[in-house]
Amino acid sequence: MSAGLNLAQTQAVHHIGGPSLVLAGAGSGKTRVITHKIAYLIEKGLQPGRIAAITFTNKAAAEMRERARGLIGKAAREVVICTFHALGVRMVREDGQVLGLKPNFSILDADDVLSILKECGGTTDSALARQWQWTISRWKNEGLNAEQALQAAADEAEKVAAVVMQRYQERLTAYQSVDFDDLVGLPLALLARHPQVREKWQARFGHVLVDEYQDTNATQYELLKLLVGEKGHFTAVGDDDQSIYGWRGATLDNLKKLPIDYPALRIIKLEQNYRSTSAILRAANHVIGPNPKLFPKTLFSELGEGEPVRVIDCDSEEHEAERVVARLQGLRASSNPPPEWRDFAILYRANHQAKPLEKALRKAQIPYKVSGGTSFFDRSEIKDLCVWFRLWSNEDDDPAFLRAVAAPRRGIGHQTLAQLGDFATMMRSSLFGALFNPMLETRLSARALASLQEFGRQVNDLQYRARHALGREAARQFLQDWLQDIGFENYLLDHSDTAAQATARWGNVQEFCDWMAQRAGGDADPSEGAGGLASTPKSLLEVAQTIALLSTLTEQEKEQNVVTLSTLHAAKGLEWPHVVLAGVNEGVLPFQQGEDSPPDQARLEEERRLMYVGITRAQRTLAVTWARRRKKGRDWVAAKPSRFIEEMHLSADTAREDPRAKLRALREEFAKRAQTTNAADAP
Numbered sequence: 017m018s019a020g021l022n023l024a025q026t027q028a029v030h031h032i033g034g035p036s037l038v039l040a041g042a043g044s045g046k047t048r049v050i051t052h053k054i055a056y057l058i059e060k061g062l063q064p065g066r067i068a069a070i071t072f073t074n075k076a077a078a079e080m081r082e083r084a085r086g087l088i089g090k091a092a093r094e095v096v097i098c099t100f101h102a103l104g105v106r107m108v109r110e111d112g113q114v115l116g117l118k119p120n121f122s123i124l125d126a127d128d129v130l131s132i133l134k135e136c137g138g139t140t141d142s143a144l145a146r147q148w149q150w151t152i153s154r155w156k157n158e159g160l161n162a163e164q165a166l167q168a169a170a171d172e173a174e175k176v177a178a179v180v181m182q183r184y185q186e187r188l189t190a191y192q193s194v195d196f197d198d199l200v201g202l203p204l205a206l207l208a209r210h211p212q213v214r215e216k217w218q219a220r221f222g223h224v225l226v227d228e229y230q231d232t233n234a235t236q237y238e239l240l241k242l243l244v245g246e247k248g249h250f251t252a253v254g255d256d257d258q259s260i261y262g263w264r265g266a267t268l269d270n271l272k273k274l275p276i277d278y279p280a281l282r283i284i285k286l287e288q289n290y291r292s293t294s295a296i297l298r299a300a301n302h303v304i305g306p307n308p309k310l311f312p313k314t315l316f317s318e319l320g321e322g323e324p325v326r327v328i329d330c331d332s333e334e335h336e337a338e339r340v341v342a343r344l345q346g347l348r349a350s351s352n353p354p355p356e357w358r359d360f361a362i363l364y365r366a367n368h369q370a371k372p373l374e375k376a377l378r379k380a381q382i383p384y385k386v387s388g389g390t391s392f393f394d395r396s397e398i399k400d401l402c403v404w405f406r407l408w409s410n411e412d413d414d415p416a417f418l419r420a421v422a423a424p425r426r427g428i429g430h431q432t433l434a435q436l437g438d439f440a441t442m443m444r445s446s447l448f449g450a451l452f453n454p455m456l457e458t459r460l461s462a463r464a465l466a467s468l469q470e471f472g473r474q475v476n477d478l479q480y481r482a483r484h485a486l487g488r489e490a491a492r493q494f495l496q497d498w499l500q501d502i503g504f505e506n507y508l509l510d511h512s513d514t515a516a517q518a519t520a521r522w523g524n525v526q527e528f529c530d531w532m533a534q535r536a537g538g539d540a541d542p543s544e545g546a547g548g549l550a551s552t553p554k555s556l557l558e559v560a561q562t563i564a565l566l567s568t569l570t571e572q573e574k575e576q577n578v579v580t581l582s583t584l585h586a587a588k589g590l591e592w593p594h595v596v597l598a599g600v601n602e603g604v605l606p607f608q609q610g611e612d613s614p615p616d617q618a619r620l621e622e623e624r625r626l627m628y629v630g631i632t633r634a635q636r637t638l639a640v641t642w643a644r645r646r647k648k649g650r651d652w653v654a655a656k657p658s659r660f661i662e663e664m665h666l667s668a669d670t671a672r673e674d675p676r677a678k679l680r681a682l683r684e685e686f687a688k689r690a691q692t693t694n695a696a697d698a699p
């Protein structure tokens with residue numbers, strides 16, 4: 017056995033000659049297997065740069081890199097540790113030319129996509145455009161192009177969506193832009209259609225590891241398949257009971273297909289949970305019990321019975337928030353040593369549930385952060401800056417052009433932009449491409465033309481300087497000069513409600529620039545998997561090309577000693593000593609759209625898995641709260657506890673913390689542990 021691994025984990029780590037699947041419940045050390053396996057592969061002579069570890073989020077990638085650093089030191093920098101999307105960016109930047117994409121293509125965010133869809137569909141209806149966005153995304157994740165989507169369209173609405181998709185794709189090509197789904201779809205197309213590219217990438221990686229495998233979608237499955245080739249040197253780890261992204265196209269078929277596509281697949285199960293107490297684990301096992309089993313598994317813990325799981329019923333959401341805060345304070349007061357704020361997480365089903373909790377935490381002056389909510393990069397002042405970066409890397413990015421030209425405003429009106437747009441369409445060029453076309457003179461007033469061309473020259477000039485701003489200091493200097501040039505501080509002052517708000521936003525801008533400069537200095541970039549480049553200084557332009565992929569300033573979060581507020585979805589893979597699941601009401605979790613539309617069987621199973629994910633984040637204590645009344649619009653409506661609370665099978669005694677019940681439970685637990693130990697010892 018290797019240090020810090022049990023027998024089954026060691027087997028998983030040592031199996032390197034072919035495909036393996038580690039299938040196991042929450043907290044059983046699946047992610048730990050991946051980090052240890054990276055170290056083992058290197059020990060066995062594989063170059064760090066030939067190992068790819070794929071995670072579900074950038075944050076998880078940053079954390080895995082950190083853990084890998086602890087095991088193997090500097091070599092961790094060279095291992096490609098990133099998300100499917102970040103790997104996709106790399107592949108398409110290197111080889112996208114064969115698909116007609118320039119290496120400097122832009123990555124559009126959800127907002128850009130929405131506005132392009134509105135244009136393509138000739139509508140201002142956001143709800144409709146969002147519907148298209150979902151449908152098109154689903155098709156892309158199933159690997160369908162616009163033509164195939166039209167064939168597959170189930171009704172009139174979907175037919176319209178397929179036609180919009182066709183136009184949308186044409187726009188993306190014209191803008192030299194891709195959306196998030198393309199970051200998996202395009203690399204797949206690359207490998208599928210171009211054998212020489214496929215061979216290159218198959219030779220590049222000696223082993224590919226995938227965490228949270230249960231949440232991969234159909235295109236990701238195909239991409240992985242082509243990436244590892246027939247030899248199938250990969251390790252997938254996952255838990256079918258934690259599949260919670262079905263709504264985004266993830267499919268458990270990927271788990272079922274694996275043994276069929278790879279007859280040599282070695283399946284390894286882990287049964288010991290190292291995270292949670294028995295009381296917590298028992299509740300989790302009860303909840304997931306009713307779901308049909310893809311692969312039967314059992315999970316036990318040797319961390320002792322621990323504190324009983326508490327259910328806290330409250331009058332209203334406000335009351336609930338107060339009780340949650342009181343619980344955190346109580347745990348701090350009664351434990352020795354007291355837990356740090358970072359040891360607490362409050363998890364909930366939907367973003368909007370954070371609000372009352374935030375208010376109560378503020379009132380009690382408890383520091384917290386909201387993760388999985390609005391990200392730093394979604395703030396308008398940061399977006400205003402990011403579009404400039406996009407424009408420097410790809411002048412043909414029209415959505416970026418339109419935003420950059422308007423913030424800060426430079427006296428170029430809508431009318432002028434509309435005329436420029438018409439002209440560009442006629443010329444079949446991007447907006448930027450049209451700027452210096454001599455025929456534009458006939459279309460615009462001399463003044464409008466002059467301001468537009470002035471803007472164009474400014475972009476070109478900045479682009480040149482960004483390309484040559486190499487390393488941290490040069491980047492820092494350049495960014496400050498640039499903010500000055502475009503008068504960004506004054507712009508924020510003019511566009512904020514209060515001076516304090518303007519100051520805060522300017523602070524964000526500075527924070528962002530520091531962070532960019534650090535990246536240019538060569539600090540590891542969690543988005544892209546360093547692959548040997550991490551420690552070399554980059555030009556600001558290179559850094560700019562990757563930011564669209566990032567959603568948080570990861571390294572900053574880590575340092576903070578604050579309570580985490582998070583959606584259940586964003587809490588996947590993480591753990592905290594003390595967890596509160598808040599708002600566990602029927603209709604909230606399981607989520608129900610409207611009065612008369614109860615979730616169907618499949619949805620209910622997914623919601624149950626979500627509850628399971630929530631419970632299993634807790635290491636030492638767990639409380640579940642619900643409110644008797646919830647606000648619906650302006651009215652108060654009576655609310656019920658979630659069925660999942662009942663499904664946890666907490667005995668009324670333990671939930672109320674009766675000392676006799678505690679003793680009884682302890683005795684039961686000892687008996688059970690004696691049994692499991694015997695079972696574990698058996699050959």
Ligand code: ATP
Nearest residue numbers: 020021022041042043044045046047048290291589
């Ligand atoms: P999840 O399903 O939630 O992603 P997981 O299976 O990936 O969980 P890990 O996060 O790898 O589980 O491990 C859970 C906790 O147990 C971690 O704190 C980890 O360090 C610890 N752990 C795992 N295996 C061992 C072991 N053999 N010895 C000691 N601690 C372990």
Ligand code: MG
Nearest residue numbers: 046047048589
């Ligand atoms: Mg994990």
